[in-house]
Amino acid sequence: MEEIFYVGQCPICCEYGRLEINKNITNNEYLIICEECLAEWKNPQDALKNINGRRCLKKGKIRSATFNEIKSLGWDKFIVGAK
Secondary structure (H helix, E strand, C coil): CCEEEEEEEEECCCCCCEEEEEEECCEEEEEEEEECCEEEEHHHHHHHCCCEECCCCCCCCCCEECCCHHHHCCCCHHCCEEE
16 A cells, blocks of 8 residues: 655645645656645645645646655655655
8 A cells, every 4th residue: 555645734625635745657747636626736835835726637647656756856844644
């Protein structure tokens, strides 16, 4: 079972959903995606400030980013939880 890493609560759906760190393996892009409303951002900073977001535009195959991938991006400092 893959581990899912979170950077906080979603500012779009009134903090109902958690913000997951994901990787689009089709285009090798990393995204922050709300597990509930599917809002997405290109980085944790934008997601937590609710700027430059978009809704449900995921195209390609998405999977959870691994801790090593997250660390290589420098996003490990934003992790607040995992499951």
